[in-house]
Amino acid sequence: MTKQRKVILEELRKHGSHPTADQIFEKVRKRLPRISLGTIYRNLDLLVSEGLIRRLRGDYPQMRFDPRTDEHYHITCLNCGRIEDAPVEPLHDPIKNLENVVGHLTKYGVFGHKLEFVGFCSECLKKGVAKGLSPEAKEMAS
Amino acid sequence: MTKQRKVILEELRKHGSHPTADQIFEKVRKRLPRISLGTIYRNLDLLVSEGLIRRLRGDYPQMRFDPRTDEHYHITCLNCGRIEDAPVEPLHDPIKNLENVVGHLTKYGVFGHKLEFVGFCSECLKKGVAKGLSPEAKEMAS
């Protein structure tokens, strides 16, 4: 656990959301001005393989990083890319059951699932982002 | 609907899985040798906004394209990136209910969800990919 890795972990944990590598870079840079983006990526990779954080990919082009490692769901704003933890408990029983069915039918070894809710965050709603979207468009966006 | 767009749509529909733009490019190229990758991307974008196909992003670095536009789930192999349709019906009632709860608590306007099962496909299992993975590692991978 080098000084850099420690600061990266701290800044991710206090970020409160699910930042990109670049957003973490900007925060860490304020404390370690000479750190490079390569070091950010290398340490995030390390932290992921140590199981201290998680890497997320979903309906957005960049990787996001998550300080929580317990199973939980996310909700993504399709307009601004904001990601928040979904404040609900995982739907364990019905979905684990589906995992078994899917594993059996596809011959995959299934060991998990990801559930992502999609919509528009309250700020984007205020800006009227969803106004012009028909139900079809909304479905498309998802 | 130009000739290029038509061929791209046809090749996606007969692909049988969830190809990347580049995989579609290779197929289309056999029929339209002078087509460019830019045209592939532009037409896939158009087809997505027309609601004729879907763009997927999940636990893999590249965009994937899906000829199906009805709501359904996917299962991804974390080793080789293969994506298949999950052969189960969407868990409508319990998850739509969760959408309402999440929307209420987060103030998001929620209009959909994505469920992705993760695991290893049968071919990767045969290769022994999962052998060395502890339950923790599997969880991490997810």
Added chain:
DNA sequence: TTGAGTGCAAAACATTTGCACTGAT
């Protein structure tokens, strides 16, 4: 004839990597 759409090449962007150097042990 004309402009929506194309082909091509360059740009943009996120992420990874090679390498010489540094600093904690």
Added chain:
DNA sequence: ATCAGTGCAAATGTTTTGCACTCAA
């Protein structure tokens, strides 16, 4: 003194874009 880890810069891989040209209506 050593070498795991860093900083830097270049490379990589995917997706987007500017621009001149083409071809179907």
